[in-house]
Amino acid sequence: MNSGNEIDQRRARRLNLRQDQKGPVIYWMSRDQRFQNNWALLFACQKARLLRQPLEVVFTLAPSFLGAPLRHYDFMFKGLIEVERSLRDSGIPLIVLHGDPDSTLQAYAEERQTGLVVSDFSPLTPVRQWKRNLAASLSCALYEVDAHNIVPCWLAAPKQEYAARTIRPRLDALRKSFLTPFPQPEAPCQPGTLSCPPVDWNALLEKLEVDRSVKPVSGIAPGEAAAELRLRKFLDSVIDRYANERNDPNAGAVSGLSPYLHFGQLSAQHAAYEASRCEASQANREAFIEELFIRRELAENFCFYNERYDVFDTFPDWAKATLMEHAADQRDYLYTPEEFEAAKTNDPLWNAAQQSLVESGVMHGYMRMYWAKKILEWSQSPAAAFDTALWLNDRYALDGRDPNGYAGVAWSIGGLHDRPWSERPVYGKIRYMNASGCARKFDVNRYITSVTNAPQPTLF
Numbered sequence: 001m002n003s004g005n006e007i008d009q010r011r012a013r014r015l016n017l018r019q020d021q022k023g024p025v026i027y028w029m030s031r032d033q034r035f036q037n038n039w040a041l042l043f044a045c046q047k048a049r050l051l052r053q054p055l056e057v058v059f060t061l062a063p064s065f066l067g068a069p070l071r072h073y074d075f076m077f078k079g080l081i082e083v084e085r086s087l088r089d090s091g092i093p094l095i096v097l098h099g100d101p102d103s104t105l106q107a108y109a110e111e112r113q114t115g116l117v118v119s120d121f122s123p124l125t126p127v128r129q130w131k132r133n134l135a136a137s138l139s140c141a142l143y144e145v146d147a148h149n150i151v152p153c154w155l156a157a158p159k160q161e162y163a164a165r166t167i168r169p170r171l172d173a174l175r176k177s178f179l180t181p182f183p184q185p186e187a188p189c190q191p192g193t194l195s196c197p198p199v200d201w202n203a204l205l206e207k208l209e210v211d212r213s214v215k216p217v218s219g220i221a222p223g224e225a226a227a228e229l230r231l232r233k234f235l236d237s238v239i240d241r242y243a244n245e246r247n248d249p250n251a252g253a254v255s256g257l258s259p260y261l262h263f264g265q266l267s268a269q270h271a272a273y274e275a276s277r278c279e280a281s282q283a284n285r286e287a288f289i290e291e292l293f294i295r296r297e298l299a300e301n302f303c304f305y306n307e308r309y310d311v312f313d314t315f316p317d318w319a320k321a322t323l324m325e326h327a328a329d330q331r332d333y334l335y336t337p338e339e340f341e342a343a344k345t346n347d348p349l350w351n352a353a354q355q356s357l358v359e360s361g362v363m364h365g366y367m368r369m370y371w372a373k374k375i376l377e378w379s380q381s382p383a384a385a386f387d388t389a390l391w392l393n394d395r396y397a398l399d400g401r402d403p404n405g406y407a408g409v410a411w412s413i414g415g416l417h418d419r420p421w422s423e424r425p426v427y428g429k430i431r432y433m434n435a436s437g438c439a440r441k442f443d444v445n446r447y448i449t450s451v452t453n454a455p456q457p458t459l460f
């Protein structure tokens, strides 16, 4: 692993006031499940080298993380098998702990007489609560390294931003100093003192008490190597169509990288850096970086500064007011969450999008907007619509339970990061979408047929 001299210290912050001590360095790998291009791992390795201590990577398996079903654990474990192999090749053990991360990690750290703990970054409320508890109970230092964002979330902005137009100048100003290449892995750190057998991931998966009715998917291969392959393929042969065709679900013009980014199997910084120097036109490169950098980090900013990102209350005031004014409007159709789940609506286009989500774990980005807006139109109340859309997204989408999901659903249903539009029934001033608008943009029948014929498509 790299000696870490190149690490910009602004990527890390202390979560308590304890000192680094003598004892193994622990990297609590949580959101950034990769060996390559991982600032948290590089930072932990640098600490281990400086203090001449061994490095251990710990992964905590919480009883049920935000209700994730088998599909997500299957994808995650297959990625972790690869991470474990790479770590071992560098002489770093991976230990899996079971239980609530804060208490199990604290107990483990005490037992190992740990010198310091490094964590990666997530803006999601349960993870932040675990970290607060851990920071208070550890007798050594706890650090947090934002290995998920290009600009560390706490540096990007000091408060919740209104829209892409308000965060963009801030991120653009920091882009040059943060959108850098990663250091190359070098020699291993101090040899470990811990001998532990390889993790039996298959046995772990079998024992997990999770909802097994949401099955693993076959259309997208998990892991760092597969993520890198997909990135390369996208940059070599697809990105050239990104600016003009990304809103056409039939065009195969998007990257399909979101599951990898969500599980941290791919670094957004690495993807953006490679995109910035690929051979595509500047318009295509910048259109992709706008989504991967500005829009994604705007979503992180939303969850970081707003712990109630998953309740109706989170919508901007103008949006709550207009939605409440129209809450009693007559709906043309009303569906229960279960009817939505079973894709039993009057609209074949909506049903196809839902079928794609359920069967492949993926829905094209343009269809996601239409899908969520129709849930608003056909639900009993805006709050019920928000709950249903988040429930379905988190349950079936491989990239669900992500700040992008909370922001994307709140944008579609609750006007987050958007502005008021002309008023109409049910939506009030929330931006409207309908099937004829979709038909003007792309071949709707082709989309429906493609989902029905190949429910587990590859994206390009």
Ligand SMILES: Cc1cc2nc3c(=O)[nH]c(=O)nc-3n(C[C@H](O)[C@H](O)[C@H](O)COP(=O)(O)OP(=O)(O)OC[C@H]3O[C@@H](n4cnc5c(N)ncnc54)[C@H](O)[C@@H]3O)c2cc1C
Pocket (backbone or CB within 6 Å): 246, 254, 255, 256, 257, 258, 259, 261, 262, 291, 292, 293, 295, 296, 297, 299, 363, 364, 365, 366, 368, 369, 372, 393, 397, 399, 400, 401, 402, 404, 405, 406, 408, 409, 412
């Ligand atoms: C209702 C709704 C729900 C959504 N749920 C999720 C979710 O659960 N997880 C998720 O990662 N994204 C979500 N998005 C955002 C976006 O639709 C997906 O990130 C994108 O479709 C993923 O496909 P891709 O990787 O091919 O994207 P590409 O178009 O290739 O973009 C590359 C990357 O940029 C980021 N990105 C793209 N569009 C957005 C956006 N609008 N906001 C923030 N980041 C973006 C993603 O990380 C994406 O992987 C949601 C959007 C909506 C409207």
